[in-house]
Amino acid sequence: MARNRFLILFLLLVVVAACQKKEVELLRFPYPYQAAFTICSDIDNTETLPEFTTIQEYLCSHQQTALGKGLGLPVGNSFWMDNQLLRTGRSQDFSQPNPDYGISYNSALEDSSSAVRQTIKEFVQKGWIDCLHSYGHFSNTGFNRKLAKDFVQTMQQDSLFVDVFSDHGGTENLHSLGHRKHQLGDNPEAEVYHADITQDYGIKFLWDGQLSHSIGLSGDFSCENFLKTSLEAGQDWLNSAFSYQHNGEVAYPITLDDGSKIYRFVRYLNDRSHYDTADINFLDEQLNDKVLQKLVKNRGYLLYYTHLGANSGFPYLKEETKQQLHKIKDLYEQKKLWVASTSKLLNYFVVHKNLNWQVIMASDQVRIEIEKSNDPVWGEYLPSLQQLQGISFRVPKNSKVEIVVKNQKLPINYHQNALADYDFVTIGGEL
Ligand SMILES: [Zn+2]
Incomplete structure (x- = not known):
């Protein structure tokens, strides 16, 4: 019985986690393109x-x-x-x-x-x-x-x-x-x-x-x-x-x-x-x-x-x-x-597909760290600013965002979103 309860609880947690939108999410295309x-x-x-x-x-x-x-x-x-x-x-x-x-x-x-x-x-x-x-x-x-x-x-x-x-x-x-x-x-x-x-x-x-x-x-x-x-x-x-x-x-x-x-x-x-x-x-x-x-x-x-x-x-x-x-x-x-x-x-697609990043959050501070990518064709590489241009993330509303590669801050554009409780941020300015 106890085992079944644990299993149900575990499954519930998995479902809740799957339904919950992550606080910071990589967008498929440069914001706001669909x-x-x-x-x-x-x-x-x-x-x-x-x-x-x-x-x-x-x-x-x-x-x-x-x-x-x-x-x-x-x-x-x-x-x-x-x-x-x-x-x-x-x-x-x-x-x-x-x-x-x-x-x-x-x-x-x-x-x-x-x-x-x-x-x-x-x-x-x-x-x-x-x-x-x-x-x-x-x-x-x-x-x-x-x-x-x-x-x-x-x-x-x-x-x-x-x-x-x-x-x-x-x-x-x-x-x-x-x-x-x-x-x-x-x-x-x-x-x-x-x-x-x-x-x-x-x-x-x-x-x-x-x-x-x-x-x-x-x-x-x-x-x-x-x-x-x-x-x-x-x-x-x-x-x-x-x-x-x-x-x-x-x-x-x-x-x-x-x-x-x-x-x-x-x-x-x-x-x-x-x-x-x-x-x-x-x-x-x-x-x-x-x-x-x-x-x-x-x-x-x-x-x-x-x-x-x-x-x-x-x-x-x-x-x-x-x-x-x-x-x-x-x-x-x-x-x-x-x-x-x-x-x-094509360059954007490949860089995006293999992007390796992590986020560190503290109250309204969001720090996104871009790490080395491991590409099946290009091998291991650290994406350049040019390669990262357009990469966009969804972030919590009114966040203070920095995006870094090896502790170097990248130029970003912050987009306020009046319609929802999240905003967007894009690397490297306008496309
Ligand atoms: Zn031809």
Whole structure:
């Protein structure tokens, strides 16, 4: 009998503890955002410099552009180091039905190469480019390790630093990274092996093909997302000799063929419907009102996969596309949807996921101590202020908060919350 009473008491205590909100709690996103979004575009099909700059200025700046006033969305684009098609003029050795004349750092079709190079440099500096869309567009004999070394040397000399790599093309692009048969860039036996050089240069995140229909990965549990993920896992299992992991996360560690580790990330294409082409002309359907509402509700990440250059020519973006982009801008300005570059979102996600912290409380004093993180890919590290920017906590009302790393106080923003008996605090000022 006594044992049963103890058991019941213990269970009651567990339930009470579970129901009670902790006094200090780490928020999933920078306060007050509820979900996160980016446009993660591959540079294919962006064939001229005016097309590239006009679209990016419209998305990122606040200035007047040929498409209207800039939206001020801090999203990035991607770049190539070279396009073999432009260099050799041969198209027959590429498997795509339409030749891809996309611009690159070392080659251009209509524009001067130096103008393209200058724009790519500027955009990387400004954060308007944050991804390397593989090293470029190559035939199956066009790439080798020596080329990768030369590209990295140029990128280092010209301060082109990005930490996201997305595979490009079909099976002819052998320098892709990943586990599929044609993805030989991480196979040390292959002529196109470069994963070691590329990771030394600074690549931390890889997109090697995984797409999801889930709206808000790494978010709250949703039956719909769970069913979609299960179906995707089933399809993968049935149709291919190779499977991605379907864990509902926006990024997770994988081991490449050479034994090195990297974070794989997952992009969103559509809400399980007909618009299954990653072209910007489908944005209004792929990111329709329902999708945006669900994203905020599910409180997760959505990295929208597209090709901004795959449009119908000037003025590049359809009216419907611009309307939908305006809705994203509104959600961003209302501080419901956090919009940032792919790199920023992924770095935040990983730092947040592995954050190691403890709190010491005495009356109205709250001291949050950030400790070393132990990351399955990055190893042990002490997060820098830059990495911690945006990390937010819920704290008791009118607390006197300090957040420290190794006894060093970090800059914080304290947010009074008139509607409830708690407030919020964010590291590193405004995002
Ligand atoms: Zn591509």
